[in-house]
């Protein structure tokens with residue numbers, strides 16, 4: 567297990583088309599805590615998370631995960647593999663059942679069959695998706711699909727948990743369950759970074775950044 571030094575975003579800017587989506591954004595997300603990014607719709611939260619998760623290269627600035635610049639360093643793959651990212655639109659493969667989706671994500675990480683089945687049993691109990699494991703994403707409710715996506719992120723080997731609007735489609739009981747899980751994740755020394763509008767989740771976080779029109783307005 568690696569020692570987690572957290573994530574640092576340093577002066578990141580990004581334009582999409584002619585639009586400056588992010589301007590000179592810097593944030594720090596230490597391990598052992600839940601960091602929230604909040605801001606109005608269109609302020610750049612999802613773009614920032616995509617950049618941090620390794621999916622979108624910034625125009626300028628750096629993203630350091632455990633000190634490794636994920637867009638410049640040859641060790642980038644190693645650390646990005648330990649990022650579990652739940653995008654705003656669930657990334658489940660529609661032709662596979664939830665169980666097959668979980669198996670696929672874990673097999674990609676090189677885990678063995680016995681570990682994979684144990685993890686599936688553990689995570690489906692944790693987040694209450696046992697009854698939908700053999701259904702495809704299109705055959706379950708929005709909340710169940712959301713929990714299935716979160717389950718994939720939790721079941722993978724990871725040290726960095728990044729979630730975009732994770733409480734969307736969740737009822738209050740499941741929001742509370744998610745917060746307990748995030749608290750436990752942080753307690754294990756992981757980085758937990760969440761973009762959200764959810765005031766309840768924000769109140770239960772440790773650190774808050776506010777973003778507006780691509781610029782940070784409030785820092786912890």
Ligand SMILES: Nc1ncnc2c1ncn2[C@@H]1O[C@H](COP(=O)(O)OP(=O)(O)OP(=O)(O)O)[C@@H](O)[C@H]1O
Nearest residue numbers: 582583585587605606607608609610611612613614
């Ligand atoms: N491919 C693109 N080309 C041009 N503009 C884009 C593109 N993708 C996003 N944008 C714009 O960038 C801005 C930030 O988008 P982003 O999805 O990061 O916002 P957000 O804060 O996550 O919003 P929400 O809370 O509604 O999900 C928006 O104004 C959006 O219209």
